[in-house]
Amino acid sequence: MALKQRITELMEQLSVGIPEREYCIQLAFLTMIIGEPFYIYGRSGSGKGIVLNRLIAAFKDAKALKVGRRQQEVPSKLNAYDIIVFKSYDPSNENIRNWVQIALQDRDRIPLIVSGDIRPEVALTRGDIIDKLALTVSLPDSISPQSLCQLLTAQNDVTETNINPDLTITQDEFGKWGQDIQKVVFSQDSLTMIGKLAELCDKNNIYVSVKKWLVLSKIAKASAFFNERTETSLMDTFFLGTNIWGRTITNNVIMEGFKNIAVEILLKDIPEILGEQYDTENLMKRIKRNLFTSNNTYDTREFAGETCVSYKVTIAGESTPLYVPVRYIETEEDFNPYNELRKVETRVRCNFHGTTNCSIAIDSSVKGIGLRTNAVRSNNNVTFKGGKFEDYATLPTYILKENDPDIIAQKKAEIEEIRKEINETMEKESKNLIRLRDVYRDLKKHRNELFCNQKLFDEILNQIKDIFESTSGIITKIKEAHELLVSKGA
Structure with a gap:
C-alpha cells in the first residue's frame, strides 16, 4: 500500500x-x-x-x-x-x-x-x-x-x-x-510564509524562539512527506494558521495574519490585485459629468489644488468663505466644500441638484457659534458634537461664457482619455480575472489533501473567490461605462 x-x-x-x-x-x-x-x-x-x-x-x-x-x-x-x-x-x-x-x-x-x-x-x-x-x-x-x-x-x-x-x-x-x-526541502512559498509570519510576530511583540520555528518547519516537512512530496508546498504550512500558539491573543493575531499572507502568496503573480481597486464609481461620475453638464465657463478661482466657485455665508453674525469645486456643478451629488483653512468643511453640506445653483445646509451645532470659530477650533483637534443638517441657503454660480468652445474641446479630450483608460483597464482586469480563476481552480484541487485543515482552507479559498467576484464586478461596471459612451455617440 x-x-x-x-x-x-x-x-x-x-x-x-x-x-x-x-x-x-x-x-x-x-x-x-x-x-x-x-x-x-x-x-x-x-x-x-x-x-x-x-x-x-x-x-x-x-x-x-x-x-x-x-x-x-x-x-x-x-x-x-x-x-x-x-x-x-x-x-x-x-x-x-x-x-x-x-x-x-x-x-x-x-x-x-x-x-x-x-x-x-x-x-x-x-x-x-x-x-x-x-x-x-x-x-x-x-x-x-x-x-x-x-x-x-x-x-x-x-x-x-x-x-x-x-x-x-x-x-x-x-x-x-x-x-x-x-x-524534504522547503519551497519558496513555504519559506515566504514562515518569514512573513516571523515579521508579523516581531511587529506585534510576539516571541517565538528560533528553536520553535525549526520544530514547526519539521511538521511542515512531515506533512509534505506523507503527501509523498520531496518539497513542501504552501499547503504544508496551513497548520500555522490554526490555534496552535498557546496564548489566545497570539492565536488571534497569527491566525488572522496567516490568511492574509496566504492570499498574498497565492496571488504573488498578480500583486496589483491586492492593492486599491479601480474606482468604477469615479469613472461613471466623470463620464456623466462630461455628457450631461453644460459647456459653460464660470467665475472661479484656484483653491486647495482645485478650480472652485467662491461663496460667502453669514452664520451667527460672521461672514465665512466657502469654496466649492467646479466639478460638482450640475451634478446630483452631496458634498462638503472647503473652508478658508483649505480643509474639507464637514459641517456644511452642498448639492447643485443638476443645476448651477448650490444649495447649502449647515450642521445645527454651528448655528449659534458660526463656522469660522468652529473651523479654527476643529483644526486644533477640538471635537464638536454634531447635530442634524438644516437647509440654509441657495446661491447661484455666475456664468462668464455659455457654450464655451474651449470647454467643448476640453471635454472632447477628456472623453478620449476616458476611452483609452477604459480599454487599458478592461484589458488588465480581464487578464487578472483569468489568473484569479486559475489560482482558485488550482487551489481547490488540494482541499482533500492529507492533513489539510478544511475550515481554514475554505476561508482562504473564499477570500480568493471574493476577489474574483469583485474583479468581475469591476469589469461589468467598466462595460456599462463603455456602453453609456457608445449610446451617447461620445
Missing part, C-alpha cells in the same frame, strides 16, 4: 466516532512523528482521554508511560518507553511540574504529550514550558448538533480503540521516517 493511502486510512480509523476532532488528531500525529512534545488542551468531557488512547494506538506495540496526579515519580530510564504522556497537567502541582521538566530534558526524541483542562496560556506559562513545547492542540468544547445526532445513533463504543495493525507505525518506521522527513 502506498504511504499516503496508508496514512490516510490510519487517520480515518483514529478519528472514528469522535467527530470534529479529526484535524486535532492529525496535527498531534504529525508532531509525534517528528518526536516533538506538545500540549493537548480540552475541557472536561471534550474527549482528551479517547484522543490520547487513539494516538498511542497509532504506534505498533508502543510502550507508553502515563503519568497522572497520583504518580509518585517519573522512572529514571525514560528510554525504556516509546511514548510519554502527562495526564491532567496542573502547574500548581510542584511534583508534576518538575516531572515534566525532567522528561522534556531527558526524553531523547521520545514523543511527549502533556494533557490538561487548564487553558494553555495559564498552564504552560505557570509551568514555564510554553517555549519548550512545539505547539498546542486544542479540542473543541462541544460538537455540532448534527455530529451529536450521528454520535448518539452510532452502534460502536467510541471509547474502544480498533486500529488495523497493518496501518500502525513500527519503531523502525518511526526512526526511518524521521530521517526521511529531514531530507
